[in-house]
Amino acid sequence: MVSAQKNTLSPERLTVEIMIKKHISVILCFVLLFSVANVALAEGQPTISSYGFMTAQGEVIMQLDNEQQISGYVEITNNSMIANNNIGELVVEVFQNDEWQLVQSILLEIDENTSFKRICTQLINVPVTEPVFRIYITGPQLKPEIIISKDNDLPYAAQDGILYADSISMVKAFGLMSGYQDGTFGAAKTFTRAEMAVILTRFAGSEYLEPSNRGETPFTDVPADHWASGYINIVSLLGIMPGVTQETFEPMSKVTLRQVVELLVTAVGYAETVGPLGVIKTATDIGILDGIIIENYDLLVSRGMLTKLLTNSLEVPIIKDGIIQNGTGNTAYISTLSDVFKIYKLKASVIRSYDLISSNKENQVQVEIWSSYCSIYENDIFYPGTFFDVDAGVTNIKSLVGYNVILYVLSDDTSDDDPKALYVRKDLAETDEITISASDIESVTDFGWDYYEIRYWPSETATKTEIIRVDTYINTYLNYQRYMGELLYILGSEGNNVYGTVTFILNDPQGTEYDYDTVCVLDYENAVVDFVDTTAGRVTMKEGNTINYGENYTYVSATLYDEAGNQIEWSTVQENDVISSLIAQEGDRRVYTST
Numbered sequence: 052m053v054s055a056q057k058n059t060l061s062p063e064r065l066t067v068e069i070m071i072k073k074h075i076s077v078i079l080c081f082v083l084l085f086s087v088a089n090v091a092l093a094e095g096q097p098t099i100s101s102y103g104f105m106t107a108q109g110e111v112i113m114q115l116d117n118e119q120q121i122s123g124y125v126e127i128t129n130n131s132m133i134a135n136n137n138i139g140e141l142v143v144e145v146f147q148n149d150e151w152q153l154v155q156s157i158l159l160e161i162d163e164n165t166s167f168k169r170i171c172t173q174l175i176n177v178p179v180t181e182p183v184f185r186i187y188i189t190g191p192q193l194k195p196e197i198i199i200s201k202d203n204d205l206p207y208a209a210q211d212g213i214l215y216a217d218s219i220s221m222v223k224a225f226g227l228m229s230g231y232q233d234g235t236f237g238a239a240k241t242f243t244r245a246e247m248a249v250i251l252t253r254f255a256g257s258e259y260l261e262p263s264n265r266g267e268t269p270f271t272d273v274p275a276d277h278w279a280s281g282y283i284n285i286v287s288l289l290g291i292m293p294g295v296t297q298e299t300f301e302p303m304s305k306v307t308l309r310q311v312v313e314l315l316v317t318a319v320g321y322a323e324t325v326g327p328l329g330v331i332k333t334a335t336d337i338g339i340l341d342g343i344i345i346e347n348y349d350l351l352v353s354r355g356m357l358t359k360l361l362t363n364s365l366e367v368p369i370i371k372d373g374i375i376q377n378g379t380g381n382t383a384y385i386s387t388l389s390d391v392f393k394i395y396k397l398k399a400s401v402i403r404s405y406d407l408i409s410s411n412k413e414n415q416v417q418v419e420i421w422s423s424y425c426s427i428y429e430n431d432i433f434y435p436g437t438f439f440d441v442d443a444g445v446t447n448i449k450s451l452v453g454y455n456v457i458l459y460v461l462s463d464d465t466s467d468d469d470p471k472a473l474y475v476r477k478d479l480a481e482t483d484e485i486t487i488s489a490s491d492i493e494s495v496t497d498f499g500w501d502y503y504e505i506r507y508w509p510s511e512t513a514t515k516t517e518i519i520r521v522d523t524y525i526n527t528y529l530n531y532q533r534y535m536g537e538l539l540y541i542l543g544s545e546g547n548n549v550y551g552t553v554t555f556i557l558n559d560p561q562g563t564e565y566d567y568d569t570v571c572v573l574d575y576e577n578a579v580v581d582f583v584d585t586t587a588g589r590v591t592m593k594e595g596n597t598i599n600y601g602e603n604y605t606y607v608s609a610t611l612y613d614e615a616g617n618q619i620e621w622s623t624v625q626e627n628d629v630i631s632s633l634i635a636q637e638g639d640r641r642v643y644t645s646t
Contacts, residue, residue: 492546
């Protein structure tokens with residue numbers, strides 16, 4: 052028989068257990084009190100309950116329709132009725148000229164004894180063409196961006212005009228796609244098979260055949276008088292876009308991503324290389340899907356995404372005599388872009404603008420080549436380290452003097468004309484460039500021929516200055532022209548020698564031990580108009596200086612723009628108008644760029 056035993060504790064062990072329980076109770080009480088205090092603190096703070104956009108009449112909107120004016124708003128709930136002047140900052144921006152630009156910002160605060168507050172920006176004019184706005188909250192109560200736009204067929208493509216802005220500019224410059232008559236591109240809109248036939252005809256360099264191919268087609272749903280009959284006949288004959296069936300083309304059907312990928316793989320000559328893993332794998336391998344983030348390939352494609360697919364496809368190396376022309380071995384890099392369009396991609400530095408040299412070269416720049424990406428001209432025209440002249444065309448390359456750029460030029464070896472710039476973009480990360488107002492510079496200090504230290508105020512609300520350090524011999528440009536003197540002489544010890552902006556650029560992160568390696572200064576001269584002599588072509592300022600703009604002044608180039616950037620005639624200037632001019636001079640020649 053097993054007898055039960057009674058569990059007993061020694062006095063020492065009993066004392067220890069009691070002490071442990073007491074400590075645990077104290078700890079639990081402390082944790083409970085701390086949690087309650089935190090909850091009370093959280094509940095006591097004003098919170099952002101809503102934010103976004105509204106019409107001029109105060110109606111909250113999630114998408115733009117026909118509004119001419121909108122405003123940003125934020126609603127703050129303050130159950131504790133306490134004051135708080137550090138809730139955050141409301142920021143509204145508009146997407147223009149391929150970048151987000153600040154429209155308005157408001158510091159958020161609430162007074163005591165106020166339980167609810169709605170804060171609104173001033174009314175904002177909505178651009179006529181492709182308006183895109185975003186609103187977000189920075190600071191202690193950080194809130195993500197809300198974006199609104201208009202004319203979207205595809206809700207999931209609302210931001211495609213921003214995501215693919217570079218590609219949109221490129222296909223327009225290359226003549227592959229264009230916008231609508233109202234000036235919009237419709238990046239979030241879908242497109243039809245008929246429209247795709249037009250694009251593929253241009254991609255193949257065959258649009259010149261379109262007039263002679265108009266008329267009867269092999270498809271029952273494409274009559275002879277159909278607006279796209281010529282294009283549909285061409286892509287069908289080339290074998291790059293067959294009908295849906297032998298009898299039908301379905302010109303009004305919308306196109307999915309999978310269908311576009313199949314068409315482009317065929318258009319670049321890789322259809323026969325598609326293996327058992329399918330066309331998506333092939334497109335991924337050759338780069339057609341670079342930069343495309345999507346999981347469902349059966350979704351309809353937006354016009355914006357199509358531009359990215361097209362620019363990727365343009366640079367896929369072609370197959371010639373069974374050999375991929377990718378720049379390896381004995382091959383040059385030959386793509387549809389270079390073979391069909393005679394367009395070449397270059398990495399270069401913009402050295403100078405010829406505006407100051409001759410009136411005959413006002414729209415030309417000089418560049419130094421760093422790479423032509425193994426093109427057929429790499430050892431000839433575009434040899435690395437060589438300098439050559441480029442026609443600026445309608446690009447902004449003249450304003451990129453001092454920058455490393457990616458440049459696409461039209462170059463025909465049968466012509467004596469200089470290569471023409473079709474598209475250009477800066478070749479640097481956003482973090483490798485900063486622009487500050489000269490008026491925000493606190494000091495410029497020279498540290499004994501080693502480096503300059505520039506102290507500046509980063510914002511209107513900043514409580515302390517920030518520092519930029521650059522080499523004493525930093526590459527310096529003044530009003531888009533190379534400046535061989537010292538940066539300190541341009542800026543002054545407090546930045547007060549300049550009325551304008553100072554941009555610091557890091558073109559080569561490996562080439563300097565300091566923050567930036569290039570600086571571009573824009574120094575404006577402001578003057579008030581006294582009178583305009585339209586006969587002589589001269590504007591006289593109240594300060595006594597003059598601007599000669601007439602055709603007889605061959606040593607002067609004077610261009611006038613309005614605030615929106617549109618070129619206007621000097622004869623429209625009136626007394627008391629304020630003219631702000633960038634002035635550059637070399638020898639006797641002077642160039643004015645005025646607003």
